[in-house]
Amino acid sequence: MTREAATVASRLDEATARIASALGLKKREARLEARVLAAFAWNVAPAWLIAHDTDLPSEAQTTQFETLLARRLAGEPVAHLTGTREFFGRTFQVSPDVLIPRPDTELLVERALARIPPDQTVDVLDLGTGSGCIALTLALERPLAHVTATDRSAAALAVAQRNASILDAHVEFLNSDWFDGLGGRRFDLIVSNPPYIPAADPHLSRGDVRFEPQTALVAGMDGLDDLRRLIAAAGAHLKPGGTLLLEHGYDQAGAVRDLLRRSGFFHPQSWRDLAGHERVSGGDLSE
Numbered sequence: 001m002t003r004e005a006a007t008v009a010s011r012l013d014e015a016t017a018r019i020a021s022a023l024g025l026k027k028r029e030a031r032l033e034a035r036v037l038a039a040f041a042w043n044v045a046p047a048w049l050i051a052h053d054t055d056l057p058s059e060a061q062t063t064q065f066e067t068l069l070a071r072r073l074a075g076e077p078v079a080h081l082t083g084t085r086e087f088f089g090r091t092f093q094v095s096p097d098v099l100i101p102r103p104d105t106e107l108l109v110e111r112a113l114a115r116i117p118p119d120q121t122v123d124v125l126d127l128g129t130g131s132g133c134i135a136l137t138l139a140l141e142r143p144l145a146h147v148t149a150t151d152r153s154a155a156a157l158a159v160a161q162r163n164a165s166i167l168d169a170h171v172e173f174l175n176s177d178w179f180d181g182l183g184g185r186r187f188d189l190i191v192s193n194p195p196y197i198p199a200a201d202p203h204l205s206r207g208d209v210r211f212e213p214q215t216a217l218v219a220g221m222d223g224l225d226d227l228r229r230l231i232a233a234a235g236a237h238l239k240p241g242g243t244l245l246l247e248h249g250y251d252q253a254g255a256v257r258d259l260l261r262r263s264g265f266f267h268p269q270s271w272r273d274l275a276g277h278e279r280v281s282g283g284d285l286s287e
Contacts, residue, residue, distance in 0.1 A: 006057075018069070037082075098160075124189045267283065
């Protein structure tokens with residue numbers, strides 16, 4: 001069969017092989033990416049690709065798919081190509097101005113939800129909201145909570161506000177560099193997924209992170225600069241008995257717990273992600 005006469009199925013097979021080879025992905029991951037790109041390029045549901053696997057894509061469809069595929073083979077994230085990413089069962093719009101929501105961060109949301117009673121009004125703060133995936137998820141899962149989300153990037157806040165409008169989530173957005181724009185406000189719960197990658201980490205030159213805002217990734221030579229700042233300042237913005245929850249690197253839990261202890265948080269603890277890494281840590285202020 002010639003390339004011009006390739007069916008939907010054969011084009012997906014070829015794209016899967018090319019993605020796996022170029023990006024070092026497992027076949028299953030590469031296949032998923034090929035399907036996502038094809039469905040987006042052709043404006044069809046993923047199920048359509050199965051039901052029409054013997055169809056012959058048009059020349060225009062083939063060109064659209066190949067254009068996206070070439071960008072992916074060059075390393076551009078799928079989320080940037082489609083403009084969306086799934087998080088906690090919802091679709092969020094993304095752009096190069098924000099971090100791409102990742103499954104690891106769902107652990108932070110789960111721990112936060114465990115601290116927010118569904119039948120009470122609780123004041124929640126999300127620092128460095130980016131796409132808004134954390135703040136909006138908390139607001140949608142706990143409608144009685146009053147959620148405030150900050151970011152120092154106006155472009156990131158625009159993405160978060162657009163997501164709030166699409167998802168009909170009620171969140172207060174503030175342009176603020178961490179706590180700087182909050183005055184004396186205090187909260188029952190503060191959450192954040194701050195930058196935590198060391199400046200010399202070789203992973204910064206690989207994969208999707210090459211296309212994401214470095215200011216949302218890098219935090220000094222040891223990756224702890226922003227975590228230190230947040231933990232040191234959080235007590236002044238928490239109500240008595242309030243909780244601070246932070247996402248961090250897979251090998252930073254011990255350092256973060258130590259920072260929490262030194263800043264007056266009682267019984268700091270860490271929680272493991274599905275890969276078994278301690279990915280989220282937190283502590284409470286005394287009553």
